[in-house]
Amino acid sequence: MSKHDVAVVGIGQTKFRSKRRDVNIPEMVYEAVKMALDDAQLEPKEIDAIIIGNMDHFEGINFSELFCGIEGAPGYLKPVVKVATGGTTGSSLAICGYHNVASGIYNKVLVVGWEKLNEGGATTGIITAFDPVWERPSLAGALGPLALMAGMYSAKYGITSEQAAKVTVKNRSNAANNPFAHLQMPNITIDYVMSSQMISYPLRLHDVCPQSEGACALIYANEEETKKITDNPAWFHVVETAHYYTFGTDEAMFDLPTATIASKKAYKKAGIKNPVKDLDVAEIYEPTSWSELSWTEALGFCKPGEGGKLLDEGITLMSGEFPVNPSGGVLSTNPIGATALVRVAEAAIQVMGRGEKRQVPDVEKALAMGFGGSLWSEVLILGKEPLR
């Protein structure tokens, strides 16, 4: 499949919060980096290269990797590169790190994603991602398109607000088991979600992810180095990306075709026939409650239109056959440049069996998914053993 097998051998996450006034950006990045280095029991000098992910417009720092890679991570006199693809930044970063090691160019790399949104403004930034003439006056930012998608999805398949609210209830109560999660709401109810403020029909306040500050760092190694570092790594089986039209509205927006394209390719390469049976857990990037239902369809966990039913039957609950987002997902924690990397980190944690209260029993294979851009998807599968 690839020239070298690549494993996650060290993981670090900050506690995610709405504001981290106690630290500046490099200090926040350093927290996650230090945890990952300690986890892998590596010295900074043992890292060959650093891959950083951050949406530099959101904090207003150009070449933020040259700042944080040196001041918050051990990048001095090492290769430092930044990958930035919007919401998918974290997964694009995870995939870039994979190719750095799989190619044989580097043996051990540090992958870091972060965002500190109170130092800037995410929406101000995201609006400029859209075409200044055609899109910006009508459909810019994150919320508008996501509301449109939720509305079209619900109209096509008859998904109800109550079914969507159940996603928030599931994920935010899962988050109570995750010490790093931002919004931990063990006692949240469907009524509470459904009576929250309407933001953009049909999305209410609690149908939508928060904005969080924090960083996530992973260390990858090749076969030989992995053996030296740990006897409990999480191996990458496959990494896949599917992008889409510049104008997301060039196609109907009731579903997410890129997740279908990327996951089908990934399942084929990883020998997955039935994802719900062959995989044990998924960490997916659901920016809204409605999108988790829709994405579970697009990823082939159920048939189109049956995302609501999948959750109604309890399959994606912690106690279900195929738990989705044991960490609490994006509805609980959303540090944009790190969000999709947290999915990969949490999938690795599940494979390693280190999820403590959020651990799904006997995980052999886990899926992580990133979402962003103009309806882009990235799918990564990790396993206890290398694929070959």
Added chain:
Amino acid sequence: MDKVGIVGCTQTKYEADKIDQTYSELVFEVVKKLHNELGITNDDIGCVITSSNDFNDGRTIANMAIQDAVGSIGKAESRVSGDGAFAYIYGAMRILSESYDTVMVVSHCKCSEVNQYLVNNTIFDPYYQRHLGLDQISSAGLMANMYMNKYGVTEDQAAKVVIKNRKNALNNPYAHLQKEITIDEVLNSKMLAYPLKELDFPPFSDGAVAMLLAKEDVAKKMTDTPVWLKGYGSCTDAYYLGHRNMTDLIGLELAAKEAYKMANIKDPVKEIDVCEVSENFSIHELMIYEALGLCAPGKGGEFIEGGETEMNGSIPVNPSGGVLSSNPIMANGLIRVAEIALQLKGKADKRQIPNAKIGLAYGMNGICSQGNCVLIFGGE
């Protein structure tokens, strides 16, 4: 190392203000040209790596706007936020990892969209340095002054870099500034940041560059003149200017050493036939000679005076005219790679160095060579 080959590359003409084209259209122009030149379709491209910068484009997720132009609908695209040389190496890694047979690498920059001095000010940290008003001009002035002071390099010697590169640009149909200039014009141009004057700096340009990479057997099928990656080194210097040794480009020196080691190069002047480097100001090119080991530290001035880096010198540097002639900032590194590819393919027309077999491309990120990427290529 397995082989990664450059199959072909295309460029736009670089100009000050391509007001008739959006940056997506610039990208489409080079992608379409690449398809036509190589006789391929979008189906022949495994995945796409782009390089751009949200600040330079004035757009967040700047690669979102070019998805249609690069043809990555339902296909994998990823974006290095930074110089094009780093996108090249990420593209090469995707082939070396045996994940893709072909990768298209594209870089663009439309400097005319945004005030580039303000953009460069945002490279400095928001807590301590940014409000001092530092940008690429003032920081280059600091570096040039310290360097000249330490080594006794003169303004005349620096001006020779500008003369050389502008003269070379006359042979490059894509170059932005195509007008020969005299040493007096350089020395008498407006002082911007002592000791650097207006003509010691490059223009701002709009443009794009595209390239197709392929694994060995595929590359050989697609072209008679593939250009192979022989060496790569990357190294990042300190962030704060005050933490750096401003008189020597340490990051570049270490990146070059690594690349030479991989390419088994002992004596760069003898073994390398041509260099394309990202020189952001006249003195910078002299410092680059030294860091690349083409001459001893402090001897960059004498090196250019001896004519060593002229078109007919022992190691021509920037036959294309370099950044001092064309400066679509984020694309500079990938243009360097493309120009070396043309040299090694023997397709550089009037700027061709005879019998060029080994070439070096240098791309950089940030202020005063903070992030460095050195690539060595070989023909045959």
